Amino acid sequence: MITAGIDIGSITAKAALVENGKILGTKVTFTGYNAEAAGRKVYEDVLADSGLEASAVGKIVSTGYGRNSVKFADRTFTEIMAHAAGANFLKPEVRTIIDIGGQDSKAIALDERGKVKNFVMNDKCAAGTGRFLEVMARALEVDLDEFGAMSLQSGAPSKISSLCTVFAESEVISLIARGEQRFDIIAGIHESIAARISSMIARVGLTEPVMITGGVARNAGVVAALEGKLGVKIAVLPSAQVNGAIGAAILASSL
Amino acid sequence: MSEAKSEKEKRKIQSEKKMRDIMTAYYIDAKTARQNNKKVAWITSGGPVEPLIAMDIIPVYPENHGAMIGASKMGVDLCEKAEAMGYSNDLCSYARSDISCATVNGGPIGGLPEPDMLVCCNNICGTVLKWYEVQARYFNIPLFIFDTPFCHTEYTKEAKRYVERQIGEYVAFLEGVCGRKMDQDRMKDVGRISFEGQKLWQEVLDTAVNKPSPMTAFDAFFHLALIVTLRGTQQTIDYYQGLLAEMKDRIRDGIGAIAQEKYRLLWDNLPIWYRMKWLSKKFAEHDACLVADTYTSAWCGAMKYIDENKFLDSMAEAYSRIYLNIGVDEMARMVIAMIDKYQVDGFVLHSNRSCKPYSLGQFDIQRIVEKERNIPCLMIEADMVDERSFSESQISTRIDAFMEIIKDRKKGRA
Numbered sequence: 268m269i270t271a272g273i274d275i276g277s278i279t280a281k282a283a284l285v286e287n288g289k290i291l292g293t294k295v296t297f298t299g300y301n302a303e304a305a306g307r308k309v310y311e312d313v314l315a316d317s318g319l320e321a322s323a324v325g326k327i328v329s330t331g332y333g334r335n336s337v338k339f340a341d342r343t344f345t346e347i348m349a350h351a352a353g354a355n356f357l358k359p360e361v362r363t364i365i366d367i368g369g370q371d372s373k374a375i376a377l378d379e380r381g382k383v384k385n386f387v388m389n390d391k392c393a394a395g396t397g398r399f400l401e402v403m404a405r406a407l408e409v410d411l412d413e414f415g416a417m418s419l420q421s422g423a424p425s426k427i428s429s430l431c432t433v434f435a436e437s438e439v440i441s442l443i444a445r446g447e448q449r450f451d452i453i454a455g456i457h458e459s460i461a462a463r464i465s466s467m468i469a470r471v472g473l474t475e476p477v478m479i480t481g482g483v484a485r486n487a488g489v490v491a492a493l494e495g496k497l498g499v500k501i502a503v504l505p506s507a508q509v510n511g512a513i514g515a516a517i518l519a520s521s522l
Numbered sequence: 523m524s525e526a527k528s529e530k531e532k533r534k535i536q537s538e539k540k541m542r543d544i545m546t547a548y549y550i551d552a553k554t555a556r557q558n559n560k561k562v563a564w565i566t567s568g569g570p571v572e573p574l575i576a577m578d579i580i581p582v583y584p585e586n587h588g589a590m591i592g593a594s595k596m597g598v599d600l601c602e603k604a605e606a607m608g609y610s611n612d613l614c615s616y617a618r619s620d621i622s623c624a625t626v627n628g629g630p631i632g633g634l635p636e637p638d639m640l641v642c643c644n645n646i647c648g649t650v651l652k653w654y655e656v657q658a659r660y661f662n663i664p665l666f667i668f669d670t671p672f673c674h675t676e677y678t679k680e681a682k683r684y685v686e687r688q689i690g691e692y693v694a695f696l697e698g699v700c701g702r703k704m705d706q707d708r709m710k711d712v713g714r715i716s717f718e719g720q721k722l723w724q725e726v727l728d729t730a731v732n733k734p735s736p737m738t739a740f741d742a743f744f745h746l747a748l749i750v751t752l753r754g755t756q757q758t759i760d761y762y763q764g765l766l767a768e769m770k771d772r773i774r775d776g777i778g779a780i781a782q783e784k785y786r787l788l789w790d791n792l793p794i795w796y797r798m799k800w801l802s803k804k805f806a807e808h809d810a811c812l813v814a815d816t817y818t819s820a821w822c823g824a825m826k827y828i829d830e831n832k833f834l835d836s837m838a839e840a841y842s843r844i845y846l847n848i849g850v851d852e853m854a855r856m857v858i859a860m861i862d863k864y865q866v867d868g869f870v871l872h873s874n875r876s877c878k879p880y881s882l883g884q885f886d887i888q889r890i891v892e893k894e895r896n897i898p899c900l901m902i903e904a905d906m907v908d909e910r911s912f913s914e915s916q917i918s919t920r921i922d923a924f925m926e927i928i929k930d931r932k933k934g935r936a
C-alpha cells in the first residue's frame with residue numbers, strides 16, 4: 268500500500284510518499300499563513316512529482332503543529348511520534364533524536380525498540396529554533412544558507428549570553444557595532460543554540476547513536492557546535508528536514 | 523433531552539450547586555461583617571485558621587480570591603495593573619492580582635471585604651511575607667506572622683519549641699485585636715471539627731482509587747474551597763459528608779467522572795484556573811482521567827501529626843510539615859505513594875511560573891519518579907492565573923505526545 272505523510276511546520280510544509288519500505292518521493296514548500304492550503308499544496312506537489320494519482324494512496328497521516336488543519340488525513344500524530352517513526356525507519360539503531368524546527372526544538376529519547384521513551388520541548392521561547400536563526404540572519408544581513416559554512420571559519424566564537432531572541436538580536440547588533448567578525452558572531456549564535464539544546468538532552472538522557480532532524484539540520488555549524496558540546500557524533504541524513512513526513516507515512520502504513 | 527446532554531447530566535456532581543450556595547453565603551457574610559460587628563482577618567491558605575474560627579473572626583483568603591480571579595479570566599488585567607504599580611511580572615500572580623485588586627475593588631466579586639487584621643504563615647512560601655506586609659501598610663492594620671521553619675528532613679526539637687511558642691503569641695494577638703479572651707472549650711471543639719473535616723476531605727479524595735474514578739482532580743480543585751476557607755466549621759463537615767455519600771453512590775452505580783476511563787493520571791502543582799475546562803476536555807478526549815493531585819491533598823496531608831484532642835499544641839507540627847514546607851526527597855516519596863495508591867499510568871507536572879516553592883524541585887521529582895516507577899511524565903509550563911504564560915498549541919502538542927506514549931506503553935504491556 269502507498270501511504271502519505273504530511274508534516275505542517277510553522278515555516279515549511281513537508282510531504283512524503285512511502286510504499287513497502289521504500290520512499291517514493293518527498294517535497295518541501297512554505298507554509299505561509301494558511302496551513303490548510305499548504306497541506307493540500309504540498310500533497311498535490313509530491314503526487315505530481317512522483318507521477319501518482321491521489322486514488323493510489325491508501326492512508327494519510329498528518330503531523331506537525333498544523334496537523335489538525337489537514338482535513339483529508341486519516342489520522343494525526345504529534346511530531347514526536349512522527350520523528351521517532353522516521354528515525355526508526357531510516358536508521359533503526361538511533362536512540363536520541365534532536366529535532367530543531369522553525370518554532371520549536373525537541374530532544375527525544377528512544378527505547379531499545381525505537382519507541383519514544385521520553386521527550387522534552389523548548390519552553391515558550393524561540394531561542395534555540397529556526398526562527399531564532401532567521402532573526403539573526405536578518406540582523407547580520409547574511410543568507411541563512413551560508414550560516415553553516417561561515418561559522419566553520421571561526422576560531423573564536425563570540426559570546427551570546429541572552430536567552431531571549433529579541434535581546435539576543437540586540438546583543439548581536441552591538442557585537443557588529445563593536446567590530447566583531449561576522450563568522451565569529453554566527454559561530455557564537457550556533458554555540459548558544461547548542462547550549463540550549465544540550466540542556467534539553469541532559470533532561471532526557473544522552474544515549475548514542477544520535478541523529479538530528481528538522482530544517483536546522485542542514486546548518487553544518489549548528490551540528491558542529493552540538494557535536495562539540497555533547498562530545499558525540501551526530502548523524503545527519505539528507506532527508507533530515509522531511510524526517511517527520513516520512514515518519515508520518517510510515518505510521519500511516521500500520522493504520 | 524438529547525443523548526449527549528443526558529450523558530453529561532449523569533456525570534454532573536450534584537453537590538456542586540450546594541457548594542456554590544455556601545460560598546456565596548460565605549462571601550456575603552464576610553462582606554457585611556462590619557454591619558454585623560464582626561471582624562475579618564485575611565489569612566494565607568496554609569495558615570492556622572482554627573483560632574480565628576474559635577474567636578468568631580471571619581477568615582478571608584486572598585489566594586482563594588486569586589483562584590476565582592483566575593477562573594473568571596480576570597487575571598491578566600489585574601496582573602497588568604500590578605505591573606503598572608511597579609511590581610515585577612515574576613511575582614506570584616496571586617500576589618499581583620490581590621495587591622492591585624485591593625486598590626480598585628475589581629475582580630469577580632468586586633474585591634474582598636476590608637480586613638481588620640492579617641495573618642501570614644510562611645509554610646507555603648516566602649512571597650506571602652512581603653505580600654502581607656504590603657497589604658498591612660496599605661490598610662494600616664496589624665499583621666501577625668506565623669513563622670514555620672522549613673523541614674528539609676525533619677522537624678527538629680528547636681523548630682518545635684520555636685513554632686509552639688508562637689501559638690501563644692498568635693492567640694494573644696487575636697485577643698488583643700478583638701479585645702476579648704479566647705474561649706478554650708470552643709477552641710477545642712473547633713480543633714476537633716477541623717480534624718474531622720480534614721479526615722472527610724481525605725475520604726472524598728480516596729474515592730478516586732476506584733476504577734472508574736467518580737471524580738477528577740478538576741472536581742477536587744472545585745470542591746476544595748471549603749476545606750481551605752471554612753475548615754473548622756460544622757458546615758464543612760456536613761458538606762463533605764454529602765459529597766462523600768454522592769461519590770459512594772456513583773461508585774455503586776458505576777458512574778465514572780469521564781465517559782471512558784482508560785488511563786489514569788496524577789497532577790502536580792496548582793491548577794491552571796483559566797483553562798480547567800479546556801484541559802479536562804483535552805484529557806477526556808484521550809480517555810484519560812486525572813484522578814488525583816498533590817495540591818488538593820495538601821489540606822489533609824499532615825493529619826498524622828495532629829492530635830485532635832490537643833489541637834492547638836499539635837497544630838504547630840502539622841502546619842510546619844505541609845507539602846510545600848518539606849524537602850524534595852520527602853515530596854517525591856509522597857508523590858510515589860500517590861502513584862501507587864491511585865494506580866496511575868502517568869504523571870503531569872504543571873511548572874507554574876508563579877509558584878516557585880512548588881515548581882523548583884519538579885525536575886528532581888520527575889527524575890525520581892521516572893527512576894522508581896518508570897511511568898511517563900509530562901511537564902507543562904504555564905501559570906495558575908496569568909494567561910499570558912499559557913501557549914495553547916504548545917501545550918496541546920505536548921499532551922497529545924504524552925498520551926501517545928502512554929497508549930503505546932499500555933498496548934505494549936497488554
Ligand code: SF4
Nearest residue numbers: 614646647649877878
Ligand atoms: S508563591 Fe505559591 S505558595 Fe506562595 S502565594 Fe503564590 S501560589 Fe501560593
